[in-house]
Amino acid sequence: MSKPRVLVVYYSRSGVTARVARSLAARLGADVEKIVDRSDRSGPSGFVRSLIDALLERPAKINAVKHAPSAYELVVIATPVWAHRLAAPMNAWLKAYGAALPSSAFLCTLGGRGAELALEKMVQICGRRPVAHCKIDSHDIRRGIDPLLLDVFAEKLTRKLEYVHVPERMY
Numbered sequence: 001m002s003k004p005r006v007l008v009v010y011y012s013r014s015g016v017t018a019r020v021a022r023s024l025a026a027r028l029g030a031d032v033e034k035i036v037d038r039s040d041r042s043g044p045s046g047f048v049r050s051l052i053d054a055l056l057e058r059p060a061k062i063n064a065v066k067h068a069p070s071a072y073e074l075v076v077i078a079t080p081v082w083a084h085r086l087a088a089p090m091n092a093w094l095k096a097y098g099a100a101l102p103s104s105a106f107l108c109t110l111g112g113r114g115a116e117l118a119l120e121k122m123v124q125i126c127g128r129r130p131v132a133h134c135k136i137d138s139h140d141i142r143r144g145i146d147p148l149l150l151d152v153f154a155e156k157l158t159r160k161l162e163y164v165h166v167p168e169r170m171y
């Protein structure tokens, strides 16, 4: 049987999620889709705009994607947490593709609080639960345990992928 195809989709404003998502993709041998936001979110005004978008759950305008999620057995969705919700560019991507995903896994990065609501919002948009999820906060990064958390997450996903053609056994 051919190796299941995995796509890691990420959005990152300041680089943390990009680094984590790319490290995970390397562990899984996955393709990578970087979500490109059309708004300028740099500096204090960009921060405030991002906060308001997140609070209002307003999807951002994003560029066209390079990878069709339907071509993959598993799609890992990696986003920073904004205002206990998901980042507006990821909100846009999920609203476009989330409901049609084959199976998904969620990866959140955050300062410290709010991952639970953000993960729940992702479930609501996709209409189904992920096969697994992982949260990495700034405390984990300061302690240097993020590579370990990614090892564990990648191992879990690899095991789930062994059952990828029998979706009901994933939950």
Ligand SMILES: Cc1cc2nc3c(=O)[nH]c(=O)nc-3n(C[C@H](O)[C@H](O)[C@H](O)COP(=O)(O)O)c2cc1C
Pocket: 011, 012, 013, 014, 015, 016, 017, 018, 047, 048, 050, 051, 054, 080, 081, 082, 083, 084, 085, 109, 110, 111, 112, 113, 114
């Ligand atoms: C607009 C905005 C809102 C945020 N809200 C939260 C939050 O509610 N809880 C939290 O723990 N971190 C929050 N953060 C911090 C980010 O989630 C965290 O720094 C993340 O790792 C940044 O990822 P990035 O570098 O990929 O953009 C927020 C950051 C931004 C820019």
